[in-house]
Structure formats: structure tokens, C-alpha cells
Amino acid sequence: MIFSHIPVLQVIVPLVAAPLCVIFPFRKFCWTVALAATLTSLWIALTLLITVYAHGPITYELGGWAAPWGIGYRIDILSAYMTVLVSLISSVILVFSPRSIGAEISNARAHLFYTLYLLNLTGLLGIAVTGDAFNLFVFLEISSLSSYALIAMGQDRRALTAAFQYLIMGTIGATFYIIAVGLMYAMTGTLNIADLAQRLPEVMETRTILVALAFLIVGIGLKIALFPFHGWLPNAYTYAPSVVSAFLAATATKVAVYILLRILFSVFGPDAVAAMPIAQPLMILALFAMTIGSAVAIFQDDAKRLLAYSSIAQIGYIILGISFLSVTGLTGGILHLFNHALMKSALFLSLGAVFYRIGSVQISDMAGLGRRMPWTMAAFVVGGMSLVGTPLTVGFISKWYLIRAALESGWWPIAVLVLASSLLAMIYIWRVVEIAYFRGHPEAGADIKEAPLSMLVPIWFLTGANIYFGINTGDTITAARAAATMLLGGPQ
Amino acid sequence: MSDLSELDKHWLVRKATIKKLWILGLLMLALTVVAELRVHMHGEFGLDELFAFNAWYGLGTCAIMVVGAKILGYVLKRPDTYYEGDDHDH
Amino acid sequence: MIIDAFPPGLVLVFGAFLLPLLPGPVRAAAILLLPLTTLALIISLPDGNLVAIPFLDYELNPLRSDKLGRLFGIIFSIMAFAGGLFALKQERVAELSAAFLYAGSAIGVAFAGDLVTVFIFWEMMAIGSGIVIWSAATPASFRASMRYTLVHFAGGVVLMFGIAMTIVDTGSIAFEPMRVGSIGTWLILAGFLVNAGAPPLSAWLPDAYPEASFSGSVFLSAFTTKTAVYVLLRGFPGTEILIYIGVFMIFYGIIYALLENDMRRILAYSIINQVGFMVTGIGIGTELALNGAAAHAFAHIIYKALLLMSAGSVMYMTGKRKCTDLGGLFQSMPLTATCGIVGALAISAFPLTSGFVTKSMIAQAAVDQHMLYVWYALAAASAGVFLHAGIKFPWFVFFQKDSGLRPDDPPWNMRWAMILFAGLCIGIGVHPAPLYALLPFEIDYVPYTGPHVVAMLQLLLFSGLAFFLMLPLMKRTLTLSLDFDWFYRKLGTVAALAVTDKISRIRNRAEASGRRLLDTTIAAATRPVKPRGALARNWETGSMVLAVTVALGLFALLFF
């Protein structure tokens, strides 16, 4: 029965759809195929989430091979949460994409964009559902390679160097990851995450495993773009096509954080993590990321670059939440993972609409846009408020949890830092708002029109989600807390 | 102002009226003090039991406040264009 | 989720978004009807927690109805009505929308049963009031609104942090009386005090309010500081430090108002002075004192709005705002002058006005608690109020010299708004019983006793004498006075201005070297994050790889 194969279909559907776009290189067709595939993925992901909620984790053996030999997929609440997040965001972005792609990517390459996009989606979903450490690497590389190519599709020639730099750094990160997996395999003889978790405690003290852990943290840190491994990110997000920036910012780094969570808590286990000096260095890096990312963002002239640095800061928040190693902290981190995806996709997409209309995202070129493109800029403002953490937006919810976690752990200076860097966020968002609303001659740019409806609808869908989940907090918090409890060894 | 003859002025600001107003005002002041002879003022803290306490206390503190403000003004006053021109870029 | 009644504040909040969409005449009707609907809703509210919404792990109670909340709700909605009437002809709809958002949020705070709701409405107020200032649409108002918003967001952050700490401490989000002690409660107090205009962060008030439009400052005078009074009443009754803060605010307001030349800045400083009375009352904390603070807030909203309406009318008709440019206006604006004088008498607490029946409760509470110095200070301050607001404002605007200006009284809506509030000032003063019935505690206070009336008349009339005797000392000059906002407006950016000061040269030198130090520090601190700085420029691949290698080594070392 097909229903029992749903876990693998999650990956197969976009994977099969991808080559279709190469074979039939027609723009409209490719878009339809891609949209159908992502929507199917979304449906599958939601089904999985509901099933996991009702019946607990799902395991699936690929080709019927049992876990230690074959590749096993395992979907628990966190994986289901991630698949929903990734497929939801990618669907919305695809709805947005046709006009933006039409403007930013030449007709001859449009079908390749959809191919790469689907491959990327495959990789990201695969990472979320797989229960095998090596298989995870394969999916990681599928998503990474396609994202290098996606970034290189940017119009600016700097997109090429950015993609190349990302390629080098990403490959090093991924290679670090397999080195670590290899070392763990050498010590335990298994690649299955569940088995690893069982066998690791015996060999935890060996140097091999300790080195493996170092490789893991640095390798995944590169993928997450955690400070100071973030060097590749600003250029990549700045020069990639708008749609790609939105997609990567919202999903790629989030999935990398997912890997970190998996490795730390599902493989090594919360006790081992607590016993090792892992959380403290991560926390310090997170604090640096928060403050430095936001501070650099303030001085940027390119709005996309500003958002890129802001992403580095926001990743800091997520990692900070994780580094508390408490249910509240982890809940905050996981919530922010979801919430940041919502805000950043909304923000990047509104910049995409701006670029579509004025051909630039330099802040100075946005003067008077508040009048010319009221809906787009209003979405940007709401997204920005969410980023700052204004009440009634999702940003408030996750910051609330982070602050609470800090206070519960007795580290109130960290709570102060969280708030202080929110103020920095206010400053950089304000810079855009000020220019868009308060600068520029009223007559300037009278010919600029509001973005088309096909762009506004997805933008406002995400913006609405920012507000909706900021007010109706029940569902996201329940899911995030369930995931956090599970990671910390609570009942699954 | 001075080229306006007294009769062109509003009746309230004519010199004669002002003079009458002063007299009326001073009469009222006297009246409030005299009233204290009829109304029993029960003080709470000692000092305020003195005769016409509120009158001289009001006069005195006001004088002190005006003079104090004047002195502070030497330090704090700036031309009212002080902030103009240099805070345009915040 | 339980909803037993509709939160009255939301009528105005939703109305705010509706206003720009309505055509002219319908909008005018809505401006008048929305506050009245709100008022009716508030009066009809039964006591108790009427709405419960699950949020995060808690339950929000955005509609806690009791006497204290209702008192503030009533005056806020009356104020919204009168303000709306006064601003009926305001062309900028944005200002009215923002003002309604602002008023609705203030009512929201008044009925907030938990700290999170307080915070949410608190921030909405900051946004609403910021837009009110901004919509005066002058460069100065734009800059002032920026500074205003920044101060309030900073205050909001402090408040938020305090709330978070308190919730983690106590495990409850209920908004109940607190005792200062933990860092959390101190921060909440600080956040509240920023909005009350307490020192040192008080300068935002005279900085921003006078920059609003003629009608904008009427709204502004009512809500922010009075919601702060409300939350202090609710959260920190009897907190001793508030007495000292309040007394400081009283005299700070008087002194600065005496120095001021701009008529609306005079009134702005006098807001701080009046709020000082209320804060002192809250600090004293007896039932009489708290009743006094609440009643005084009620009365203050009315007469201060009245004063700002008359100032606004003058500005609307003449376009001038400085005492040095005004004078003699009573001849052609008799109604405005009369209403202004009524407001001035009320603020000075003349017998038969609202100020008399409310402020005296606070002084009486100080007597009852045998607080000698507080009482002396309050008595001196009462005299000072008459001096700086009671006489100074009407004298310099409506009398003084003849400026030659002969403007008419303002349009009908502005006149009626003033008449309404002037009537309320006198009505409450003559017949205080209805107001006393609304107060949070039972009361058997009699304001009109022989000694009290005589004492007050003596005090006020003799300070009036002092005013006219010392008039030469108070000649208006084209100046402003430095306040705490100098630190964020001037320090670090101050140009070598030619200053009237005798010690300017020394000061300039000190300023220059201080500035240089500050500039280099700031430059050194921000250099790494500026575009070409180490942290912000594009890293070479090689150095990134090197960083990765080093990090790997460090982690490996750490784990061994």
C-alpha cells in the first residue's frame, strides 16, 4: 500500500520531478511540475506530522533491508516539523517565483532553476527524514551542490565567486562531517543513528570519538554559518537570485541546525553533551554571532546583504537556545528555527518584489517606496517587526522563550544581550523603513507600481503567518516543546 | 503701543483700569489675611500655625523659585536655535 | 478562550484602522461616536476578569474590570471624545488614526489584568503617540518623533526585561501590586517611570510634545503619563522612593517651566510637575493618597487638555508658539482666553475648580502621615504651579504686551471642545461627589472647609503677587533650556557653536577633547563592523579555511 511508503515518497517525489524539468525544458511546464511536487511534499509532510503526533515515530526501511545494513528512515516529531517547514516555505516561494525568475534568470536557464530547486528540496527533505548518518551526508551534498549552482545563477558576476567560495567552504564542512562519521563508524560499526546512540556511550571517552565530535561541530558549524564560520554567507545571499536567497535563508541553514540537533542529542545524547565542554563554546559563539551579525547589518547599504548579516545574528539566537541544554532553551531554539524561516522568507521575498519593480535593493534606491509599493513595504515592516521581536509577531514568542531560558539558567546578562541585539535589529530595520517611508520627494518614482498579485499573495501569506503564529501560539509551541523534550531524552 | 492713545486701547489694558485692578488685587490679598482672624487655622507641624503662614510662605517660596530659576537659567539657557542644524541625521 | 465582554480599548484600536477608509462626513461621525461607544461599553462593564486567552504557557486577562481601571478607562474615553472633537477639522487623518490607536491602547492598559497585556498595549501606545508627533509633518517633528520613539522603545525593553524576570521569579503573569526588591521589579518600576516622565529620562516629554500639531499635543498630554500613573497606582502603591521622585519631578517641572519661552513647552513641563504630585501620592500610599493620585490624574487630564486646546487654538489661528511673539490676544479671542484661564485656575487648584478638590487629598495624606517636609514641599509646589502655569501661561499668551495680533476664536468644534472641558473643570470643582464615587477606595473627604479655602487662597494669591512683583525678572527671552536630552541630542555631535556663555571657551575646549575621545572610542568600537572592517568585509577563502582549521584544533584541544 502506498501509504506505508509515505516516508520515502517525501524524498522521491521531488527527486523524480527534477529530471522531468531537464527533459522538458519549458518554463511553464517546469514551474507546474515543481509546484505540484512541492505541494505533494507538503501534503506528505503534513500527513507525516499528524501520524507522528498520533502514533509516535515512524521507521521505514529502504528496500526492506533492516537497519544496521540497509538505510533506515526515521521520522520523529522534529523530523516531521522540519519537513513541514521546508516544504511549506518552498511551496510558497515557488508560487512567488515565476515573475521574479523571469526577471532575474534568462529564459534558457529557467528550467534548470526548477531542476536545481527540486534537487535542493530533495536534499533538505532527505536530511530531515533519514535515520542514517552517511545517507544524511549524501542528502547534504545533494542540497549543497544544487545550492551552489542556484547561487551562481545570480545576475551579478560576484554571484560566481560567492558560489565558488561557498563550494569550497561547504565541501570542507561536509567532508568534516564524513570524517567524523567514519571515525564513529570505526568505533561502533554502525551508521544508523539509533544504533550509534546505543553504542557510543561505551566508547565515548576514546580520543577517536572526541576528535569526531570536534569535526562534527566545526563541519556542521560551517553549514549553519555559525560565527566565525559564516564568511561564505553574506555574498551568497546577496548575489543569489532573490528567490534563491529567500529559499536558502529560510531553509538551508535551518536544516543544518537540524543536523546539529540530531548529532548532539540523538546521537551523542543529552547526558554526553552536558558532560562535555560543548554547550559553553557554542553559547559564546552564538553571543558573538548575535551581536556582531546585527552590528554589521546596521552598516550595510544593500538590503539583501543587511538581511544576510541579520541571518547570521538570528542563527546565533537559535544556537543560543540550543546551548542552554534545557527544555525551555531548546524550545526557544526550535521555535526560532521555524519563526526565523517565516520572517526571513517574508523579508527576502518582499525584497524580491522590490527588485522586480526597481531593479535594485540598495537601501538608498528605496526612497519613497512606502508610497509606491505600500503592500510590499508593509510586509517588509511586519517582517522586520517580527525580526525585532515585537509582541504579536512570531519573533516575540521565540525571544520570549530564549529570555526565559536565560533567566531560568540564572544568566541574566545573556537575556540583556538578547534584548540589546534586538535593539540593534530595530536600528537596521528602521534604516530601511526610514528611507522607504520618510525620504525622497513625493513625486519621485511616480511610475513605480505595486508588485503584481502573484508576488503579493505569497508575501502576505508568509507575513500573515508571522502574525498568526505570533498570536495563536499553541500549535507551534506544543510541537517545539515536544521536540525539545524528545531531544532531551523525554518520552518520544 | 505708545502711539495708541489710551482710548483706542481695550478698556482692560488702559492705565486707569490697571491701576484699579492693582488696588482690587491688593484688597483681596488683605481680605484673605483678615479672614484668618475669623477662621480658625489649625496647623499640624508648628510652623504653619504662625499667622498668615500661607501668605508669606507662598510669597517667599515663589520668590525663591523665580530667583532659583533665573540663576539656573544662566547655566542652562541657550539660543532657541541651539539644536537646529546639527541633529538632522539621526 | 473566554470572552464575556468586548475589550473597550479595541473599539478605538480597530476604529483607528477604519478612519482612513471612511469618507469625510462619515469619518467625522465616527470620530465622535467611537469614543462614546467606548465610554458606554466601559460604564456597562461588570467587575471581574472578563476575557481569558491562552498565550504561551499562561492565560492572558486583557479585560480585568474594577474601579481603578474603570476610572482611567472613563477619563481616557472622555478625553478621546473631546480630543476628537477638537481635532475634527485636522486634515491629516494619520494623526487622528494614530491618536485613536494611542487612546485605545491606553484604555487597553487600564484594563490589562496581566503584565504581558500591559506590555503589548504599552508598545502600541509608543507607536501610536510616535505617529501622532510625526504627523505634524515638519522636519522638527520628524526628528522629535524619532527621539521620542527611541526613548520609549528603550524604556519598553527595560520593562519587558523586568516583566520577564518577574514572571520567571514568581511564575505568574498577573498584574498585581509588587514590592520592589528583585531586579525584575526594579526594572518594571524603571520602565513605568520612563513613561511617567521621571528624571533623568523626562526630557523626551518637553522635547516631543510641543512638536506635535495643534491638535496632536492635546492627545499627547493625556495618555502616556497618565497610564504610567495608573500602572504605578496598580503596581507600586506605597513605594517610598516614589515620594522623592515625585517631589523632584514637581520642582523640576516648575523651574524649567519658568525658564521656558515656548507656550506649549511651558505646558509640557507642567505635565511633569503635575504627574509629580500624583507620583508623590502613590509613594505615600495611604487610601486617601491613592484616591488623591487617581482623582488628580482624572482632573489633570481635563484641565491640561483644556490648556493645550487653548494653546493649540492660538497656534492654529496665529501660527505662533513663542511667548515673545504673542500677547494681548484676549481682545480678539475672548472665549479661548476665558477657557485658558479656567484651565489655569484648575491646574492651580483654585477653590471651585477640579484641581482644588483632587490635589488637596494628596497634601492631606501627607499631613495624616506626618510627613513634614513632603507637606512643605507640596505647599511650596502648589504656589509654584500657580506661578509657572496658572499665571504665566495666560499672562504671556493673552495679556502681557499687545503683539498686534487680532485673530478670531477658532472654529466651532474647537470652541465646543474647550467649553466642554472648561465646564467639566468647574463642574467637578463645584460638585465633586460623582468623581469621588468613582475612586478606587471609599472616601469621606470634605474639600471645602473654611481653613482649607482660606489657606489655599492666601497661598495662591500671594504667589500671584510674587509673580507681578518679580515680572521684570521673568522677561521672556528667545531661549531654550538644556535638559537631559542634551546628552543624546548633542553630546558627541555638538559642533563648535558660538555660545552666549561666558565660559564658552573653556567649555568648548573640554567639549572638543571629550568629543575627540568619544569619537575615537566610537570609531574604534565600530570600525570592525563597518563595511571595510575586519568583521564585515568579504573574507578570502584562504583565511576562512584557516579559521576553520584553527577552530577545529581548538575544539579538539577542548575536548581532550
Next chain:
Amino acid sequence: MEFWTEIGLPAFALPGLLNYWVAIILMMIGFYTVMAHENLIKKVIGLNIFQAAVFVLYISMAKVDGGTAPILGDDIEVYSNPLPHVLILTAIVVGIATTALGLALIVRIRDAYGTIEEEEIRAAEQEAGT
């Protein structure tokens, strides 16, 4: 092994660890190349060497003392672990894909900038920027 004892060095289990040393040295070489060379192609080569080191590492782990290649046969009792070999086949594919993509990018970078030296690209950018 006798050679080492003859020349007076301790008989650390060289044959057992030799592969690992090779892996580490390759890794270092690869890393150094990525770091030190401005030429983008050389960087890709460095990356390749780095990945090759990982291949060696995996294959070495799979070795079982005295075992033969993992082929099913009647007379084969002891054989190396086949799984890492399979894994590395996958990893090689990934490596090739990476290299191909990297080289493709370099081709386009050369089209865009006329050079593949990182320093010159940077200079070109700065010129365009000012």
C-alpha cells in the same frame, strides 16, 4: 618492520597506522593548498586531495587483518568490511560532482573576470566598487 628496529626507531605498528598517517598528511596537503594558493583551480585540486584523504581513511578502516577483498567465494573466510567501500564509492561520486561544479564555476569566473587568481578577482571587484 625489522628495518625500523635495525635503525633504532621504536617499532610502532607502522603498517597498521601507515594508512592513517597517509590520510592525515594528504589532508594537510589538501588543506594547505586550499589555503595558500590564489589560483582557483589549485584550490579545487587541494579540495580533491583533501577528499582523497577521506577515501583513504575509510578504506583503511575496512581492512581486516589477513582478510581478502570482500568477494563471496567458497574458500574465502576472512574478508574486509565491504560497507566502507560502498560508502566511498558514493563519496567519490559526490567528490566528482563537486569538482565538476567547481571547475564549471571557474570557467564562468574566467569569462566574467578574465582571471582565475583570487587576488586579481578581488582587485577587479574593488576597482568596480570605487
